[in-house]
Every structure is written in C-alpha cells, then in structure tokens.
Amino acid sequence: MSRANSEGRSDYAVMAQELSAGTLGPVGFSHRAHLGVAYEMITRHEVFEAMAIYARGLRALTEAAGVPEKYNATVTLAFLSLTAERAAAKDYESTLQFLTENDDLLSSNVMAHYFSPALMRSDLARRVPLLPRRD
Template sequence: MSVGTDYAVMAAELAAGTLQPQGFSHRAHLGVAYEILSRHEVFEGMAIYARGLRQLTEAAGVPEEFNVAVTLAFLNLTAERMAAGGYQDTDAFLNGNADLLQPGVLGRYFSAGMLNSDLTRRVPVLVPQNSGSCTAALAGE
C-alpha cells in the first residue's frame, strides 16, 4: 500500500461510479471491499461493490475483466474474515490477511479453467465443478 491510501474515499468513489481505474491494485480492491462491507449489510455491500466494479471495468474499456464468481468469492472471504477477526481498520485487515493478496489464492476453491470461464463471468458459481456435488464440496471431498 502506498502511504496515504484512503480506502474509504476509494470506496465512496467506487459506489458513486467515479473511481478511476488507474492504480486500482488488488490490494486496493480488498481495501475497498473491507470499507464497503464494514459500512453495509453484507448483501447490500456486495451489490454496491459488484455494481461499482462492473462500472469501473466498463469505464476502463475492459468489461470482459469483470468476473461475477471471482468478485463474490473475494467479497465472501473478506466478509468471513471480518466477522471472525475483529479488525480495527482496513490496514489491520489487509496486514492480517496477506494470503488474500497472493496470486492464485482462489485456486484453493476453484480450478483455473472454472475461474476463467464464460460461466463465472456471468454468474456466481458457488461449488467448484470438480467437486462433483454440493454434498461432496461441503464434506471436503
């Protein structure tokens, strides 16, 4: 994170559709997610964030980069960790969850083929296809 990053301002800009895509790093994505989820009920926060991110990719001229499943997976992980962790602020959350900043973190949950599919760009796939069934996924098979 660069000194002076204000994730709350970025979150407000994302929600308003005025955030500029330049410099919106993965760390900033997570920081903004934390800010939005800390101020809204989880479903409302997810809708605000996803709508803003979709608008941002469109403004950047790369609407194909928006991925519903990836967006909701990261929002779910963020909300889950927030509920379990009791973080004082965004920086504490980001520092306490460095694994979410690592490339390929969603590979623990989905195959690369699944995450990069047309399906996941359009709908929130909740169970990886390679698990066989919801029951198998929940049982950890």
C-alpha cells in the first residue's frame, strides 16, 4: 500500500467542500485528512463559522456511515481550536506545509495533554465540547 493510500485522501480543499455539502464519504478520511480538512476550513472561514461547518459535517458523516457514536464534540472542537491557533501563528504556504510542521497534531495521544482518557470516552464529551481539566 502506498503512503498516500495508507494515510487516506490528500485532496483537502475538495474534501472540505464535500464535508460542507454533506457529500464526503468515510473512505479515505484518515486522521491526517481530518486535520487537513480542518486547516482548509479554518483558513477559508471565520473561526467560529469554520467550527460550526466542520462539526455539522463531521456529525453528519458519522451518522451516514452508521457510526454516530464515533463523533466526539470535545475532540472535534479541541482539534479545531489547536488548528486555528497554529494557523494564526504562522503563514503556511499550503495545507501540506501545515501538516508537516505540525505533525504533533497527528499523534494519537495529543489530546492526552488536555483531557483524561475517561473524560474523552464519556457520553458528555461526545455530546458537548468540554474544556480541558486538571484532575
């Protein structure tokens, strides 16, 4: 399997349009693609508008895929907030440059710095975006 296939699709601008329109399918929508689409939306819309569009699209995608329980409002908004913060701190020439220079956001445990595993798995975290807690 090629690197592009193992990491999912990489046409992030197209995927952002598809997510906004509700036509994005789950095949190839890897974590890297989630982040690339988030960057595309954050750089093309006002931050709260981008968050609303992305969250609505992602929730619809998980429902259409038959896995609505995979949507997590806390994770979604936390990643979007980190993406917006990083995008505002530096001018990136492309989504690829953003992903390359922020590869820590691709780590499976990046949210562990902000949330306990139990909190992340909670029904409440799936339904509403929670703030980080120091437990």
